[in-house]
Amino acid sequence: MASVTIEQVRKQYGAVPVIHGVSMDIEDGEFVTLVGPSGCGKSTLLRMLAGLEDISGGEIRIGGRLVNDVAPKERDIAMVFQSYALYPHMTVAENMGFALKLKGGDKAAIGKRVKEAADILALGPLLDRLPKQLSGGQRQRVAMGRAIVRHPQVFLFDEPLSNLDAKLRVTMRAEIKDLHQRLKTTTVYVTHDQIEAMTMADRIVVMRGGAVEQIGKPLELYDRPANTFVATFIGSPAMNLFEGSIGDGQFVTDGGARLPLPAGYSVHAVRTYGVRPEHLALSENGVPATVVVVEPTGSETHVVVKIGSADTSLVLRDRIDLEPGQQIAVAPDLSKLHLFSASGTRVN
Amino acid sequence: MSDLAIPTVQAKVKSERSSIGSLHMVQTASILVIALVIVSPLFMLLIASLKDDRFQILADMGSFRAFWVSSPTLSNFAEIGNLSGELAFGRYLVNSLIILASTVGAGLIVNSMAGFVLAWGSLRGRALILSLVIALYVIPQESIIMPLVIMVSRAGMTDTFAVQIVPWIASPLYIFLFYQFFAQLPKELFEAAEIDGASVFRIYRSIFLPLSLPALATVSILMGIESWNQYLWPILVTQTDYARPIAVAIATFFGQDSIYWDRAMAASVLMMIPILALYLAFQRWFVSSFVGSAVKG
Ligand SMILES: Nc1ncnc2c1ncn2[C@@H]1O[C@H](COP(=O)(O)OP(=O)(O)OP(=O)(O)O)[C@@H](O)[C@H]1O
Numbered sequence: 178m179a180s181v182t183i184e185q186v187r188k189q190y191g192a193v194p195v196i197h198g199v200s201m202d203i204e205d206g207e208f209v210t211l212v213g214p215s216g217c218g219k220s221t222l223l224r225m226l227a228g229l230e231d232i233s234g235g236e237i238r239i240g241g242r243l244v245n246d247v248a249p250k251e252r253d254i255a256m257v258f259q260s261y262a263l264y265p266h267m268t269v270a271e272n273m274g275f276a277l278k279l280k281g282g283d284k285a286a287i288g289k290r291v292k293e294a295a296d297i298l299a300l301g302p303l304l305d306r307l308p309k310q311l312s313g314g315q316r317q318r319v320a321m322g323r324a325i326v327r328h329p330q331v332f333l334f335d336e337p338l339s340n341l342d343a344k345l346r347v348t349m350r351a352e353i354k355d356l357h358q359r360l361k362t363t364t365v366y367v368t369h370d371q372i373e374a375m376t377m378a379d380r381i382v383v384m385r386g387g388a389v390e391q392i393g394k395p396l397e398l399y400d401r402p403a404n405t406f407v408a409t410f411i412g413s414p415a416m417n418l419f420e421g422s423i424g425d426g427q428f429v430t431d432g433g434a435r436l437p438l439p440a441g442y443s444v445h446a447v448r449t450y451g452v453r454p455e456h457l458a459l460s461e462n463g464v465p466a467t468v469v470v471v472e473p474t475g476s477e478t479h480v481v482v483k484i485g486s487a488d489t490s491l492v493l494r495d496r497i498d499l500e501p502g503q504q505i506a507v508a509p510d511l512s513k514l515h516l517f518s519a520s521g522t523r524v525n
Numbered sequence: 526m527s528d529l530a531i532p533t534v535q536a537k538v539k540s541e542r543s544s545i546g547s548l549h550m551v552q553t554a555s556i557l558v559i560a561l562v563i564v565s566p567l568f569m570l571l572i573a574s575l576k577d578d579r580f581q582i583l584a585d586m587g588s589f590r591a592f593w594v595s596s597p598t599l600s601n602f603a604e605i606g607n608l609s610g611e612l613a614f615g616r617y618l619v620n621s622l623i624i625l626a627s628t629v630g631a632g633l634i635v636n637s638m639a640g641f642v643l644a645w646g647s648l649r650g651r652a653l654i655l656s657l658v659i660a661l662y663v664i665p666q667e668s669i670i671m672p673l674v675i676m677v678s679r680a681g682m683t684d685t686f687a688v689q690i691v692p693w694i695a696s697p698l699y700i701f702l703f704y705q706f707f708a709q710l711p712k713e714l715f716e717a718a719e720i721d722g723a724s725v726f727r728i729y730r731s732i733f734l735p736l737s738l739p740a741l742a743t744v745s746i747l748m749g750i751e752s753w754n755q756y757l758w759p760i761l762v763t764q765t766d767y768a769r770p771i772a773v774a775i776a777t778f779f780g781q782d783s784i785y786w787d788r789a790m791a792a793s794v795l796m797m798i799p800i801l802a803l804y805l806a807f808q809r810w811f812v813s814s815f816v817g818s819a820v821k822g
Pocket residue numbers: 190195213214215216217218219220221222369
């Protein structure tokens with residue numbers, strides 16, 4: 178196990194920069210997820226950690242050792258690929274034991290380590306099968322098994338669950354988390370699924386366009402997003418954002434609605450007013466709104482309403498009969514507002 | 526978009542249906558042609574090899590008796606065990622087999638390694654080398670053969686096995702075939718092995734080569750046939766029976782004073798057997814490599 182330090186790391190392909198000076202500290206034993214929209218450079222950063230891409234600038238340290246020019250096999254890391262990349266002609270046991278065999282361990286010792294890893298992942302009965310004889314979830318577990326037999330310093334995952342169906346994804350999510358709690362190996366996990374990031378990570382790194390937008394614990398990002406990008410990226414359904422300006426102690430949206438502010442709030446540089454769907458409630462003397470769509474999910478009801486000219490989502494815990502077109506009034510929880518400046522950074 | 530798509534799909538179905546009849550005719554016709562052009566001479570050859578009178582073979586050639594033997598005999602094959610003498614069938618066969626096995630064996634290793642490095646190696650100027658390799662492919666063997674003869678005779682290599690093997694081991698066609706095969710395997714496979722701690726050679730040997738059975742089979746068959754049928758080159762570089770292959774030997778049966786039609790027929794039959802065996806041995810993968818790429822393509 179080891180800490181990972183990334184300092185001002187840059188990457189360019191030819192003249193095209195794709196990572197613009199990313200820095201982060203990952204503690205020993207920590208589970209960090211990298212999230213961000215497609216093409217933001219998550220895989221590139223992970224591959225630089227693995228040594229599969231060279232680094233155009235900056236420094237990467239694993240366990241204190243500078244690894245910029247260290248070959249992948251010397252970095253003591255293990256990587257799980259989105260496609261699993263199992264060796265098709267090797268059995269599960271051979272796949273898992275390959276790295277150990279290359280290191281020159283004796284057969285019995287390798288067999289023992291493979292057996293241990295197989296037990297952890299419930300792969301015991303499958304050890305003699307070929308990858309093509311496994312289901313998607315089983316292949317996924319073999320890919321993890323191949324990583325854990327080596328007892329590496331760091332695990333790297335690149336969207337390992339994206340080829341699985343929704344249900345299996347939830348199961349495997351829990352399994353990976355459980356595995357991490359048992360092994361306590363430093364883990365960097367790439368995903369574009371913010372739920373995956375929220376549920377699994379000790380800390381989340383939100384990236385966009387090759388730069389870090391915010392780093393923090395899942396609930397920190399949820400409670401205090403540093404900017405409008407993180408605000409809409411984390412949380413589902415996404416946070417409602419209203420553009421407008423402050424006047425008479427209220428927030429007047431460009432669409433003409435008047436939204437309440439906490440008493441005595443006087444910073445004038447607010448351009449964007451954010452409130453999460455779950456922090457809006459029906460309230461008699463709230464902001465007038467017109468129901469557009471009602472989507473019951475069973476446990477809660479998702480409602481889209483128009484406030485001013487803006488479509489706004491609500492998540493209601495109670496079962497309330499609402500009809501499209503109906504006039505209602507909603508009120509935000511004033512202690513959970515998110516206010517942003519014109520440049521999109523948080524001001525409250 | 527979908528409105529537009531429907532009529533074209535229907536049109537396609539219709540044209541497919543009406544083309545089934547003509548497809549049938551084309552099939553039948555091509556089977557007939559194959560039977561006439563390829564199978565009938567083969568059959569004739571087989572029959573002739575069982576006739577013991579060489580003058581009779583010649584006399585029968587122009588009629589339907591070419592396809593009939595009244596008293597079959599294996600006497601033409603009597604010399605199969607001869608390793609020396611005038612009709613050293615055995616020797617020529619063994620020579621051809623040695624040349625084939627060495628060429629194919631070394632060729633598989635050399636060409637697959639070159640293809641692998643071109644596909645996955647980190648050497649500089651890879652693209653340039655690849656385009657040179659492809660450019661080399663358009664040069665016909667015959668055009669370099671005279672300078673090559675001079676080179677090997679200067680080197681004192683004539684009338685050896687090596688001279689019939691070494692020049693044909695590396696081949697742009699097979700390098701390219703392997704290159705293509707390796708290049709279409711996923712990058713993650715290479716990277717996973719790299720992270721697992723495998724050297725580039727180890728990745729080649731333990732991961733990519735075992736996965737390339739279809740390519741190995743295809744190259745084995747093509748190289749084998751090419752080596753087995755070498756004719757011009759061995760005529761130019763062999764003077765004695767020592768390393769003479771069977772294809773050349775058969776030609777020498779048609780000497781000036783005695784034409785061994787009977788022995789030549791038998792030798793031709795014998796000559797087909799090993800290459801057929803090679804084909805049958807690898808045919809499963811050979812075919813699957815074409816089917817595989819067809820389905821994927
Ligand atoms: N070999 C390459 N050459 C040039 N540009 C590349 C190369 N690989 C990646 N890029 C570019 O780098 C950027 C980041 O790519 P990367 O694969 O890291 O994105 P990602 O965040 O992993 O996206 P996704 O969620 O779709 O996997 C993209 O704009 C991509 O086009």
